Amino acid sequence: MTLKEVFDQKSVTTVIGTMDAQSTNTVEKNGFNAAYFNGYDVVRAQLGATNEGLISPSELSAELRHVKEHGNFPVIVDAQSGFGNQLTTYYVVQDLERSGAAGIVLNDQIFPAHTAQNEVTMIEFSDFVAKLKAGRAAFDDEKTMLFAELDGIQEYGADGLRKRIQYIQQNQLADFVLVGHVTPDQFAAVADMTKNESFGLVVNTVRDQFASAEDLADQGFSALFYTGVLSAARQSAEEQAVQQFLTKAEV
Amino acid sequence: MNKAARMRKAFKEMCFSGDLVNMVVAPNALSAKIAEKTGFKAIFQAGYATSADRLAQPDRGIADFGLMSDSAREIINAVNIPVFIDADTGYGDEQNIERLVHVYENMGAAGLFIEDQTWPKRCGHMDGKTIISEEAMVSKIQAAVNARQHDDFLIMSRTDAYAVTGLQSAIDRSRHYHEAGADLVFVEAPKTKDDLQKVADSFPDVPVMANMIENGKTPLLSNEEIHEMGFTIAIHPNVLVYTTTYSTEKLLRDMVELGTTERQIDKMVTFPQFNHFIGLDDVNALEEKFATAPIEL
DSSP: OOHHHHHHHOSSEEEEEEOSHHHHHHHHHTTOSOEEEOHHHHHHHHHSOSOGGGSOHHHHHHHHHHHHTTOOOOEEEEOTTTTSSHHHHHHHHHHHHHTTOSEEEEEOBOSSOOSSGGGOOBOOHHHHHHHHHHHHHHOSSTTOEEEEEEOOHHHHHHHHHHHHHHHHHHTTOOSEEEEOOOOHHHHHHHHHHTTTOOOEEEEETTTOOSOOHHHHHTTTOSEEEEESHHHHHHHHHHHHHHHHHHHHSOO | OOHHHHHHHHHHHHHTSSSOEEEEEOSSHHHHHHHHHTTOSOEEEOHHHHIIIIISOOSSSOSOHHHHHHHHHHHHHHOSSOEEEEOTTOSSSHHHHHHHHHHHHHHTOOEEEEEOBOSSOOOTTSSOOOBOOHHHHHHHHHHHHHHOSSTTSEEEEEEOTHHHHOHHHHHHHHHHHHHTTOSEEEEOOOOSHHHHHHHHHHOTTSOEEEEOOTTSSSOOOOHHHHHHHTOOEEEEOSHHHHHHHHHHHHHHHHHHHHSSSGGGGGGSOOHHHHHHHHTHHHHHHHHHHTOOOOOOO
16 A cells, blocks of 8 residues: 555554664554654664754664665655755655655754754744755655644744645645644644644654543544654663563572 | 774874874775875865765765764774864754764764854855854854863864855854864865965964865965965865776776777786785685684584
């Protein structure tokens, strides 16, 4: 199934964040139709850090190539803010698609993008539009999907968010719009926006505590992108395994 | 003392000896090895050559930290002389600089420079450069200095301000970068000998680097002239890229035209010469050393 078919198939598409071949295999084997290979989970697994902006795009694409050795399971890749301007966006997107990405997410943060809510700064919308155009132009395969992620509701407000969603969709700058970095106090306004606009929500389960997965599925979002689930689970499982080992063995 | 510590110590001694540290930029491990064998005492790894060698792309911020550090690791492992690193703009903010200093220090680099261009950057001798604020760059230098684990891992400041705000601004910025902790200073792309002299005169007690690019914005001077002006570090960043491109193109055109390498064969090293140079004898000896011997139990 192509990524586009995955998104056309369901009214709400849920994808889980992965960080390597093992976690992507886990997602595939458990019935999901796509994975979200994203900066936060990759940085946690590869660098032992929590700031997605620490990874460079060539490190991301190298890991993605390992993931794609295992087959054709659709993987959406987080190209963050394009790692620079529209020029770097073009080359980064090109490299990620060549490395096997079925979809690319670009966000409207200043480079380097950040995960922490208080470290996020936005670029001008015109610069984001230029990056989306550069990203689209870099695609070789017409089936590759482009996702525009709007992370700046704190800066441009609900009205600014709505206008951006409408502009991107009216001008067909992306195949899908995502909204990220939503704080609990903004959640109701964003959820309310789903009555008139079609977009998905990016949820970092370590950072965003505003709703459970079951609740979100009923809120009207057309997609849910979860990050942090598997990298946090892996860390927790590793800690548990080490503790169990310590109770059974002399070290 | 491990190799990394030896390289840092050797490079620091070179930079503060008063003699000229003469470095060529190596685009890859093979050219680094050739530089070492032909007598260079230190090597530079830089963006223009790495972008060309690894991506066949211009130095316009397309080569990122992952690619640059991979190439640096290969070069460092191929030689036993200090390797100094072009860390471009640091590829992000202070957190990225902290990471890259750790990575380069751990892989055995002798030090690195960070420049005050915006990202994606341009080769210092290209037009259209833009720069970040002096305060932002001071913060980056401080981040690099604070991140290093060894005081002899040298941090060089590079300013590209000459092309944007003029010579005096570039000198003033460099002075502030030095005060922020930069051990070495580099003012990129002065246009005249007088400009070069002013740069050298402005830092009588700090090792200052001159960048000698063929057909670039700075007049091409000999090492002796550079040293007499007061510079203590010279780099030749593009010479190997240009000569490799020239000779490769010439040879390949001949091959296409004639269908043979006969006319170029006197311009090559021979099969046995290259095998000896690349260390085949050493590799074979190493295998022999660990050859399986029969064991009777």
